[in-house]
Amino acid sequence: MADIPTFAIIGHPNEGKSSVVATLAEDESVRISPVPGETTRLARFDLKAGNASIIEFVDTPGFQNPAKTLAWFKQNANAEDNIAQAFIQQHSSLSDYRHDCELMKPVASGAGILYVVDGSRPITSSDQAEMEILRLTGKPRMAIINCKSDETLYLDAWKAAFRKSFNAIRVFDACGATFSERIGLLDALKSVDQDWNPSLQKAIDLLQKDWARRGKRAVETIIDSLEQGLRFSKSKLVARESDLELAKPELERAYREGLEKIERRAWNEIQRQYRHQALKISIPDSSILNENLFSDRTWQAFGLTGKQLALAAGAAGAGIGVGLDVAAGGIAFGVFTAAGAAFGAGAALLKGKDLAKLKIKQIPVGGFKLQLGPNQNPQFPFILLDRVILYAKICSNWAHARQNRDLSISDENLKEGSSSRWDAKQRALCSKVFQAIRKERNDQLETLYPEFKEVLSSELERNPDH
């Protein structure tokens, strides 16, 4: 394997070292814990583009004896070529220095140093000692200020302290960093040591290409789920007319669950594409995505306004006539539209949404066939689309260090859907796409999809704060 840039993540216990590693290496298997001393051995994690490793990050335990280690380093500073190696040799048999030796190993073998501190607390003498030890190693080093809380009182003091002994300083939120913030950090690392420049630039280029590839696959997944959702129907056979009423709620439930399954499959697939395999993404409680697909809040928050919808559907040549109010408001209207049979009160499961038509057909050999869907509501595809886009945005910006729910990171900015913020032309394009999907006009889809994919791609790339 070709040599790849290697960085050791070093610091005091419990400062967020493993969190920085998890986010930079996109690896949710890194062990993170609120209890200090979680990391006791070196652990190597490769950031990959496709299957190729492009940067290696080495997680290390926290310093155990910074003051004594510093005293030793000062005594031996001029005597040793590889002072980290000499330190390990002299201390490897002492169990009190197990962590100090462990964290020096990657330094001794030439790794660059990323020193992580929690910038929301004051500097202590131990921190001063650690900074000085790292300076005495003579290795290129960057200080990463990872604030575990919102306290900013001590930031300037940290920066001033770092200026004396570090080649670069970076504020980096391990639990909230987006892709572009990660790229920003890697970019800044290039300036720490000129020798790193070419290999880091190559890694950044590969990562950006890989990111674009993941975005493309997410778009494919979104389109797939849209096709499945818009064409989905559920049918049921019943023997006697008297069984019809009983069968309707059951059919509704099966229809709703089927749609939810389609949606969930797409979400899981997108999650996998962004390397969150272990399903550790937990949608924040405040997120509208915690509402189900059929709730009133969902239909208020996502989709288009009535006027936008009328324009979009009009441009697509889809008359939505009396259905318009239903489609736009979503709330004031009754249950499924019944076709071919009166639809009783028992069908109120999906209340509030004119979602799908129920057809009841008498079968010549006896019995009845009930069919629910496919859904014809003009607002429905915009709702599906907005929900899956929002999920993809959360996923792609979900730092791999964010393994527990109680980190208070809000998604306030992500609350509403995307499609209502697109321009009229883009919304009309959507309506055309939806119509062609419903009519299974693959010839039309072939010409519409390239532009539609561009709309989706650029939406996924848009900063989540806007």
Ligand SMILES: Nc1nc2c(ncn2[C@@H]2O[C@H](COP(=O)(O)OP(=O)(O)OP(=O)(O)O)[C@@H](O)[C@H]2O)c(=O)[nH]1
């Ligand atoms: N809110 C918040 N919590 C963080 C952040 N970074 C780390 N934490 C939390 O701080 C705790 C320690 O994080 P780790 O990444 O395990 O720290 P460490 O430096 O590797 O700790 P040791 O391995 O014990 O030395 C965990 O509970 C993390 O969730 C952050 O940016 N914000």
Ligand SMILES: [Mg+2]
């Ligand atoms: Mg750790």
